Amino acid sequence: MTLFKQELRQALSIFYQPKSDHALQLLESLGDIMERYVMPDARRIDAEGVFPIESVKRLSDHGFCKIPFKARYGGFELPYPIYISALEMLGMACASTGLSLAIHCTVCSGIEMFGNEEQKERYLKPLIDGRMLGAFALTEPEAGSDAKAVKTRARLDGDGKNSNYYIIDGRKRFITNGGVADVYFVFAVTDNGYSLFLVDKDSPGLKVGRCMDKMGVRGSPLVELQLDECMVPRENLVGEEGKGYHYAMEMLHTGRIGIAALSVGIAQIAFEKSLEYSKRRQAFGKPIAEFQMIREKLADMHMMISAARYLTLSAAWAKHNGLDDYALKAAEAKLFASETAKMVSDEAIQIHGAYGYVDEFDVNRHWRDARMMSIGEGTSEIMRLIISHRLLRRSDESDS
Ligand SMILES: Cc1cc2nc3c(=O)[nH]c(=O)nc-3n(C[C@H](O)[C@H](O)[C@H](O)COP(=O)(O)OP(=O)(O)OC[C@H]3O[C@@H](n4cnc5c(N)ncnc54)[C@H](O)[C@@H]3O)c2cc1C
Numbered sequence: 001m002t003l004f005k006q007e008l009r010q011a012l013s014i015f016y017q018p019k020s021d022h023a024l025q026l027l028e029s030l031g032d033i034m035e036r037y038v039m040p041d042a043r044r045i046d047a048e049g050v051f052p053i054e055s056v057k058r059l060s061d062h063g064f065c066k067i068p069f070k071a072r073y074g075g076f077e078l079p080y081p082i083y084i085s086a087l088e089m090l091g092m093a094c095a096s097t098g099l100s101l102a103i104h105c106t107v108c109s110g111i112e113m114f115g116n117e118e119q120k121e122r123y124l125k126p127l128i129d130g131r132m133l134g135a136f137a138l139t140e141p142e143a144g145s146d147a148k149a150v151k152t153r154a155r156l157d158g159d160g161k162n163s164n165y166y167i168i169d170g171r172k173r174f175i176t177n178g179g180v181a182d183v184y185f186v187f188a189v190t191d192n193g194y195s196l197f198l199v200d201k202d203s204p205g206l207k208v209g210r211c212m213d214k215m216g217v218r219g220s221p222l223v224e225l226q227l228d229e230c231m232v233p234r235e236n237l238v239g240e241e242g243k244g245y246h247y248a249m250e251m252l253h254t255g256r257i258g259i260a261a262l263s264v265g266i267a268q269i270a271f272e273k274s275l276e277y278s279k280r281r282q283a284f285g286k287p288i289a290e291f292q293m294i295r296e297k298l299a300d301m302h303m304m305i306s307a308a309r310y311l312t313l314s315a316a317w318a319k320h321n322g323l324d325d326y327a328l329k330a331a332e333a334k335l336f337a338s339e340t341a342k343m344v345s346d347e348a349i350q351i352h353g354a355y356g357y358v359d360e361f362d363v364n365r366h367w368r369d370a371r372m373m374s375i376g377e378g379t380s381e382i383m384r385l386i387i388s389h390r391l392l393r394r395s396d397e398s399d400s
Pocket of ligand 1: 103135136137138139143144145146173174175176177217222372375376377378379380381382385
């Protein structure tokens with residue numbers, strides 16, 4: 001048994017023609033592990049709101065976080081659509097584990113794209129082989145969609161010239177993997193703009209607040225961070241000072257394809273449960289699957305999932321090939337797939353009737369998990385702004 005099923009295989013084959021069997025075998029075995037170990041634990045993880053440490057470890061040991069990263073840092077250097085397919089399967093198996101690993105891999109991609117060789121040795125290698133876990137700390141109590149409104153400040157210690165440390169002050173909120181992460185990618189204001197820092201969990205002045213209770217993805221911890229005169233070695237500045245906004249946006253474009261993939265996975269599992277249930281549940285003397293209105297729901301759910309999957313894989317393919325408009329595609333994929341996950345999981349509850357509303361068949365968990373996907377890593381409203389902005393700019397460029 002594996003979660004690497006026919007429909008995903010077919011869609012992937014349009015975007016990726018393997019030169020060897022390695023990638024497909026990897027997806028096959030990851031899908032097998034997810035089905036055997038991760039999926040059966042998802043209900044407990046949700047009910048208890050605990051971090052799925054065993055699932056994260058098992059998947060990391062099996063190379064989940066190595067998929068898209070360069071071989072010289074220990075990665076498998078496989079095309080991005082392979083990683084995205086693995087995330088779709090994880091969305092089916094356990095969205096909490098999926099969110100934690102997706103954010104972790106976004107941190108890895110940030111270090112690979114913008115870090116120096118020393119940072120890649122010290123952080124990227126242990127992050128992708130599972131010895132470390134990463135978190136991305138951008139959002140603040142008064143700055144979410146508007147990232148430029150952050151107030152967390154970083155300045156060089158003392159007179160600055162001979163200083164070995166940055167001092168960071170501020171508060172971060174809604175930070176996934178907070179409290180379990182070994183390193184935080186922190187976005188802060190510096191004298192010449194915005195900058196990104198790698199902040200170790202035991203840095204002096206870093207405090208992790210309580211884990212926030214939430215409606216979905218309940219196993220993925222969400223915390224507030226307090227940075228009080230937090231001392232961060234100068235060499236932990238990522239890339240150039242003042243370019244952090246550009247770096248953070250690039251990381252978000254990449255991360256959004258991951259959220260889209262998780263959304264497709266959540267929608268797929270909610271659909272599969274609905275299809276099965278509709279064949280078994282009897283009403284008015286026949287299975288509810290015999291009713292035209294139920295069939296219409298199933299048809300629409302499946303059509304939306306297929307469209308979301310193709311859009312997501314096409315964004316992953318654009319990222320892999322370095323296409324200019326990959327950020328536009330990433331925003332489209334995130335918007336469409338997350339809205340699809342909400343619609344499909346909602347219809348799944350409807351098809352299950354009262355059994356969907358209570359805890360019996362897990363579809364209410366899928367609905368609660370799906371609800372996050374149109375908020376985190378940029379809301380649906382912000383995705384629409386990005387898409388329209390890029391389209392208008394493209395049109396202006398072709399006019400001039
Ligand atoms: C489960 C979860 C995990 C998260 N993990 C992380 C993490 O790991 N790291 C991190 O940094 N952040 C994380 N976040 C925060 C997330 O990225 C923000 O919640 C998101 O960017 C939206 O910001 P906000 O919640 O402050 O909403 P706001 O920005 O306050 O927006 C409120 C509403 O106004 C709308 N809005 C805002 N501006 C506009 C506009 N210009 N036009 C139209 N509508 C607008 C929004 O779409 C939204 O509907 C997480 C959030 C959740 C729920």
